Amino acid sequence: MQVPRIIHGEYRVVDARLRGRIDACGALVGARDWDDPLQVDDLIDTAVVPGLHVLNPPGPLLEADLHYHVFLPLTILLELVDTGRAPPEVEQEVFDTSLTTPWGTLGLLAPANRMWLFAPERHRPFLQAASAFWPTLDAEGARYTVGSATGAPLWSIGSNLKYVLANLGVPAPTLASPLPPGGPASLLPVT
Amino acid sequence: MPMPDMLKAAEELRTRGGLDNFITLYRVYEVTQKVLVTARVPAALYTVRWSHSDAGTSSSVEMQLVSEKLNDLDPGELTILFAYLNKAHPNAAKALRMAEGQAALAEAKTGPEMTVTAHVPAGAGMGAHATLPSIGPGKWNLPGEMDPGLYIGIEAHNAIALVYDEAHPGDKTFYNTIEMSTILRAAARAGQVKTPDALTEKETGLKPDITNLTKHHLYEIKPVDQRALGRAEMKMYLAMFRAAGVPMVPGPTDEDGTMGAFPAPDGVFLWQSPEPGVIIYRYRKGSLVPELVYDEATATEAAGERWRYVLKPEQKAIAVGAVSVGAMLIIAILLIPVGA
Numbered sequence: 099m100q101v102p103r104i105i106h107g108e109y110r111v112v113d114a115r116l117r118g119r120i121d122a123c124g125a126l127v128g129a130r131d132w133d134d135p136l137q138v139d140d141l142i143d144t145a146v147v148p149g150l151h152v153l154n155p156p157g158p159l160l161e162a163d164l165h166y167h168v169f170l171p172l173t174i175l176l177e178l179v180d181t182g183r184a185p186p187e188v189e190q191e192v193f194d195t196s197l198t199t200p201w202g203t204l205g206l207l208a209p210a211n212r213m214w215l216f217a218p219e220r221h222r223p224f225l226q227a228a229s230a231f232w233p234t235l236d237a238e239g240a241r242y243t244v245g246s247a248t249g250a251p252l253w254s255i256g257s258n259l260k261y262v263l264a265n266l267g268v269p270a271p272t273l274a275s276p277l278p279p280g281g282p283a284s285l286l287p288v289t
Numbered sequence: 290m291p292m293p294d295m296l297k298a299a300e301e302l303r304t305r306g307g308l309d310n311f312i313t314l315y316r317v318y319e320v321t322q323k324v325l326v327t328a329r330v331p332a333a334l335y336t337v338r339w340s341h342s343d344a345g346t347s348s349s350v351e352m353q354l355v356s357e358k359l360n361d362l363d364p365g366e367l368t369i370l371f372a373y374l375n376k377a378h379p380n381a382a383k384a385l386r387m388a389e390g391q392a393a394l395a396e397a398k399t400g401p402e403m404t405v406t407a408h409v410p411a412g413a414g415m416g417a418h419a420t421l422p423s424i425g426p427g428k429w430n431l432p433g434e435m436d437p438g439l440y441i442g443i444e445a446h447n448a449i450a451l452v453y454d455e456a457h458p459g460d461k462t463f464y465n466t467i468e469m470s471t472i473l474r475a476a477a478r479a480g481q482v483k484t485p486d487a488l489t490e491k492e493t494g495l496k497p498d499i500t501n502l503t504k505h506h507l508y509e510i511k512p513v514d515q516r517a518l519g520r521a522e523m524k525m526y527l528a529m530f531r532a533a534g535v536p537m538v539p540g541p542t543d544e545d546g547t548m549g550a551f552p553a554p555d556g557v558f559l560w561q562s563p564e565p566g567v568i569i570y571r572y573r574k575g576s577l578v579p580e581l582v583y584d585e586a587t588a589t590e591a592a593g594e595r596w597r598y599v600l601k602p603e604q605k606a607i608a609v610g611a612v613s614v615g616a617m618l619i620i621a622i623l624l625i626p627v628g629a
Binding site: 209210244245248255 | 459
């Protein structure tokens with residue numbers, strides 16, 4: 099999977115680097131302005147560069163090593179919107195743009211970004227993107243973490259995919275069971 | 290004396306090199322005179338000591354002692370102490386978590402040995418060679434030269450949050466490393482915050498263990514010996530949420546995901562909620578291997594697709610777990626200290 103290079107590294111460094119780039123790039127008006135600080139053209143391959151995909155703000159177990167802090171860009175953006183430092187319209191634009199890449203969708207899968215999915219009208223588009231990118235995301239293997247030093251497969255940890263599926267009517271025991279071959283969307287009740 | 294002034298006085302005492310001696314004297318006085326000093330004094334003294342110590346220097350005995358004191362504090366004063374600790378010591382949260390994990394490791398050595406007995410109802414269809422799945426051990430994956438106490442403390446919080454989340458996948462939940470500022474913004478988006486500026490900047494940096502904004506339930510997680518501290522912290526967060534207008538309550542003791550067993554590094558975590566808003570855990574090396582005992586009672590449940598572990602109420606110490614195995618049996622599991 100290709101991800102922006104800027105999100106890989108030691109947490110404090112990545113956080114400072116991202117926030118510094120955001121400040122340097124000036125006012126955020128639209129989703130395109132968000133691409134600049136993220137340097138979306140400078141990607142690295144997760145198959146080559148080691149590290150876990152961190153889905154929550156890391157504690158001491160994950161702070162010191164080099165990992166992919168995939169949750170962070172969207173966490174910062176929402177912080178900017180909620181504190182009036184970015185216009186509210188940017189949020190929906192960035193949401194839509196995030197659904198066009200595996201790493202953007204993974205950012206939305208992070209429990210730290212559950213707020214992004216409070217609005218029910220975002221559930222279906224999100225599920226569609228998550229299902230489409232699922233083979234890529236699942237192929238990363240046991241590299242996902244919500245805080246543990248030991249990585250796990252994405253389906254085995256709490257993520258916003260399960261949050262959305264539960265809100266679309268999938269029972270909790272089904273979400274706690276192994277994912278069927280049909281992928282996430284196959285779990286939806288037939289209507 | 291107001292708490293901020295007490296903290297100042299304790300700081301002054303420390304600067305003059307007398308804090309440790311004063312704490313020792315206070316404890317001797319309390320024990321020999323059998324006079325209980327008000328909780329506020331030792332709480333302030335220990336807070337200052339922790340704020341200048343390396344992470345993890347407090348013993349589990351000391352933590353237990355202090356947690357009893359903190360439990361008597363007014364939530365507002367407890368908030369002052371935690372905010373002070375976070376400001377004075379950037380690694381305060383880490384230090385507290387390490388002390389927790391060390392307490393759990395100490396208890397694992399001195400606490401009761403645990404075993405699991407599975408009572409299989411007659412007619413449940415279990416053959417003589419059938420076995421129940423065991424739980425743990427997980428992989429020992431200590432990062433670098435990290436203190437094992439810190440490692441165990443954090444992994445326990447992760448495990449409990451993971452199991453709670455699995456039981457509440459559709460809820461607006463936040464765990465362990467999410468700051469109050471973020472949770473309050475989430476609550477605001479959910480239309481639950483009435484006074485978003487009620488908290489100070491320092492307070493918004495604190496991190497409750499389990500916040501469920503859908504059910505309005507709050508839990509603090511602690512090792513079994515720090516239950517009182519868990520209660521005190523839970524009350525503190527409750528006061529903070531209520532100040533912001535979020536109607537949180539201590540989570541009930543029978544909520545799904547608040548009792549269980551889960552693989553831990555080189556062992557297993559076992560937890561339960563003995564009182565509203567507090568989850569206590571134990572750590573044990575090895576694995577939980579259920580021991581089957583055939584019951585004469587008649588099975589009452591129809592066939593299904595999962596094991597279900599049911600704990601007898603008087604044992605209450607462990608494990609509701611679920612593992613898909615293709616056939617439903619209702620099995621009562623007793624987790625008992627060996628030799629009890």
